[in-house]
Amino acid sequence: MALKGKVRTKALVAPSSTMTEADSEIIKPEMLKAYVWLQTSDDSIQQVEQEVAMFCPFICHEIHSGMGSSKNYPISLPSRVNPPMLSLILDYCRFHQVQGRSNKERKSFDEKFVRIDTKRLCELTSAADSLQLKPLVDLTSRALARVIEGKSPEEIREIFHLPDDLTEEEKLEPIKNTMDDPRIRLLNRLYARKRKELKEREKLKIVDVEEEHADERSVDDLLSYINGGNEDSKGTRGSKSKKKNRKRKDHHRTAPSNCTSTSNSTSSSSRNAVDIDKKESNDRESLYSSPRHHGNLIRDLCNGTKLLDIEDDRFGPEDDFDDCDLDDDIDPALKEEIDREVEDFARRLNSDWPERMQEILSLGQERRPLQLTTNGNGSLRRFTSLDQRQK
Amino acid sequence: MEDDSELDLISELPQSIIEAILAKLPLRDAVRTSILSTRWRYKWASLTHIMFDDRSASHFNDRIVVQDGIVNFITRFLFLHDGPIHKFSLSSSFLQSSPDIDQWLLFLSRKDVKELILELGEGEWFRAPSCVFSCKKLTRLELVRCELDPPPNFKGFLCLKHLSLQQVLIPPDDIEYLISNCPLLESLTLSYFDSLELTVCAPNLKYLILEGEFKDLCLENTPLLVAISVAMYMTDDIAEHFEHSSSCNFDKFLGGVPKLERLIGHIYFTKYLSIGNNQKRSPITYHHLRFIELYQVSFDDMKEVLVVLQLIVNSPNLQELQISGSSNTSATVGAPDLEFWDENFSIDCTLHRLKKVKLTDVSGVEHEMKFIQFLLENSPVLEVMSITPSLYLTDGRLNMLIDLASFRRASSRAKIIFIQEPV
Numbered sequence: 079m080a081l082k083g084k085v086r087t088k089a090l091v092a093p094s095s096t097m098t099e100a101d102s103e104i105i106k107p108e109m110l111k112a113y114v115w116l117q118t119s120d121d122s123i124q125q126v127e128q129e130v131a132m133f134c135p136f137i138c139h140e141i142h143s144g145m146g147s148s149k150n151y152p153i154s155l156p157s158r159v160n161p162p163m164l165s166l167i168l169d170y171c172r173f174h175q176v177q178g179r180s181n182k183e184r185k186s187f188d189e190k191f192v193r194i195d196t197k198r199l200c201e202l203t204s205a206a207d208s209l210q211l212k213p214l215v216d217l218t219s220r221a222l223a224r225v226i227e228g229k230s231p232e233e234i235r236e237i238f239h240l241p242d243d244l245t246e247e248e249k250l251e252p253i254k255n256t257m258d259d260p261r262i263r264l265l266n267r268l269y270a271r272k273r274k275e276l277k278e279r280e281k282l283k284i285v286d287v288e289e290e291h292a293d294e295r296s297v298d299d300l301l302s303y304i305n306g307g308n309e310d311s312k313g314t315r316g317s318k319s320k321k322k323n324r325k326r327k328d329h330h331r332t333a334p335s336n337c338t339s340t341s342n343s344t345s346s347s348s349r350n351a352v353d354i355d356k357k358e359s360n361d362r363e364s365l366y367s368s369p370r371h372h373g374n375l376i377r378d379l380c381n382g383t384k385l386l387d388i389e390d391d392r393f394g395p396e397d398d399f400d401d402c403d404l405d406d407d408i409d410p411a412l413k414e415e416i417d418r419e420v421e422d423f424a425r426r427l428n429s430d431w432p433e434r435m436q437e438i439l440s441l442g443q444e445r446r447p448l449q450l451t452t453n454g455n456g457s458l459r460r461f462t463s464l465d466q467r468q469k
Numbered sequence: 470m471e472d473d474s475e476l477d478l479i480s481e482l483p484q485s486i487i488e489a490i491l492a493k494l495p496l497r498d499a500v501r502t503s504i505l506s507t508r509w510r511y512k513w514a515s516l517t518h519i520m521f522d523d524r525s526a527s528h529f530n531d532r533i534v535v536q537d538g539i540v541n542f543i544t545r546f547l548f549l550h551d552g553p554i555h556k557f558s559l560s561s562s563f564l565q566s567s568p569d570i571d572q573w574l575l576f577l578s579r580k581d582v583k584e585l586i587l588e589l590g591e592g593e594w595f596r597a598p599s600c601v602f603s604c605k606k607l608t609r610l611e612l613v614r615c616e617l618d619p620p621p622n623f624k625g626f627l628c629l630k631h632l633s634l635q636q637v638l639i640p641p642d643d644i645e646y647l648i649s650n651c652p653l654l655e656s657l658t659l660s661y662f663d664s665l666e667l668t669v670c671a672p673n674l675k676y677l678i679l680e681g682e683f684k685d686l687c688l689e690n691t692p693l694l695v696a697i698s699v700a701m702y703m704t705d706d707i708a709e710h711f712e713h714s715s716s717c718n719f720d721k722f723l724g725g726v727p728k729l730e731r732l733i734g735h736i737y738f739t740k741y742l743s744i745g746n747n748q749k750r751s752p753i754t755y756h757h758l759r760f761i762e763l764y765q766v767s768f769d770d771m772k773e774v775l776v777v778l779q780l781i782v783n784s785p786n787l788q789e790l791q792i793s794g795s796s797n798t799s800a801t802v803g804a805p806d807l808e809f810w811d812e813n814f815s816i817d818c819t820l821h822r823l824k825k826v827k828l829t830d831v832s833g834v835e836h837e838m839k840f841i842q843f844l845l846e847n848s849p850v851l852e853v854m855s856i857t858p859s860l861y862l863t864d865g866r867l868n869m870l871i872d873l874a875s876f877r878r879a880s881s882r883a884k885i886i887f888i889q890e891p892v
Contacts, residue, residue, distance in 0.1 A: 223493035
């Protein structure tokens, strides 16, 4: 019955025209054809022949779950399917769902079908994928592969609007697909050299930092030495000198104290002032001795930083000699540093020597203060002259 | 152009599509996408289907350079690859056997590869390392030009569905063992085997393609076989073997394939089937056999004609028939026994579904003409019969046409197309 109806329809419409069956059915959409309603991402609703739409698995599933039979309950398609893409996809489905076509016809249709611009090709792939239309996804991805194949990266980036956001470093990594093409080998060598240069620059930066650290460490050493925190190296020296000084002390105790207290005071300014009289001769001698004494003086001051160390007072050329020997252990450069630091310290101490002396001497015997005072002027004068010089 | 401000077209596509696109590129181009942009840096590295062919090889004159290049590329590629590998296909005429290939196969065997295809160059055949046999998850194995030597403790590929061995050296016992110990085997292709006596025992086998010098073929347990294509080459000792053979080859080969839908036979296949075949009736009816294609059927040999008839008559649903005659007409075999044709077959020979018949290399010998007559008389729904005469037939064409015109046709719609130029 239905068949007869169809034939009649055809005859009525235009028997001589070369319309296909499908066309005539669209023109006269009678109850012969079922339709489904589809809603696209822009909320517009379309009416599509069911057998065409069923070619898409997604729509097929939706129909089976009861959707799409009327305008009020359309099948809402995934967001990646916009109206132009839907129209393309339906064209594809309409062609391929017809059974009688030969493989040759289908192939030819497919080839023409994907001759669209790349942007639409990408959109079409995306839309077909969301509708689970695998044959169309295969077709479009093959077409996209043909677009990519054989092109240079710049060309590919331009076609697909890819950002050129790899860093120079990353681009410099050796081409993984080198085929031992001598040109590529040369290029890789250039890249390798460039990478090496970059690395060297990095290394230098690190080295600089390390050297600074090294410097700081040595400065720290110096400071601790000066502050007496460094028991190990300096302590031995100190103790040695202590011993020697003790000997000297014994030795010189008998000698008359010709030296003025000034000399005593100058040399022992940084020392324990209790044994000043013992020091006096030594100090004077040291003051009037050869230029070497300057260094010795500082060294003695150094040694005498330990204010509480009474026994370190002794000075004398011999001592100095001995101290010299001891001090040979120090690295000359370090020595310079130490000397400078000590000088500074000495200056600072010298400036408040009188007050300190008074303090200390007030604890000691009477004679000393007298001696001091008589020579104090001299010494003070000396000091002031020194001070002035050094100020 | 306004396009410059548009978003990236392609990187937003789901990973499965990107992989589909990359998989369709030659491998070298796929790897080159790594310098397109940061997002593309390692998209290639998660490809699960890796196919390397000569499109990715650079072409230089020095073969060694090309081979080294390929070896370096694949080694580095595998090293940088990240993720599972389901398929690895290597097909290159530049590659010869090399220890690197063994290492790749070891790497792949640890990656649970499922499909492995290897086709190397024409030189010294590659000897498959034993790690190939420890790829437990293999579903497809295709090897060309290699030596297979299964280790003694090999228990078979339990997941293997497709096996294709072409120009493969393997001890004959091992090949039968291999086939019967792949329980899920659905498709078997054996090409260019020499002097093989093969018994196929594969309960799930559906597609069988054989090509080579087979001394003996027996399908012992292949109830589900759907399509068979056999090309049998002949050598002198095989011919001798045929003559001394006593068993019925037809039964041995086609006796246990009730579900057969397509049968294709080349070269000496029909001859092979004719040996030892005494009965006019085959043991089973091929209800599903719709398509028969037989080449090099010698219509001089009555036995071969009988084979063809037997097949046709026992295939009630045959739709398409293609027979190509053999042009090596041997010296006069004597007057052909034409009385055979006059006696009626005891069974109904009507071919109710036969629609299309294509006969090529028709030399017009008596049996052949009788055969055509038989077809025309017994095919009520025949639509097209195309006949292409043999190139060597020059004078007899007119006679042939006269005979053809005189034949009765059971089908009113039958068209006979006589093709003068060879197709």
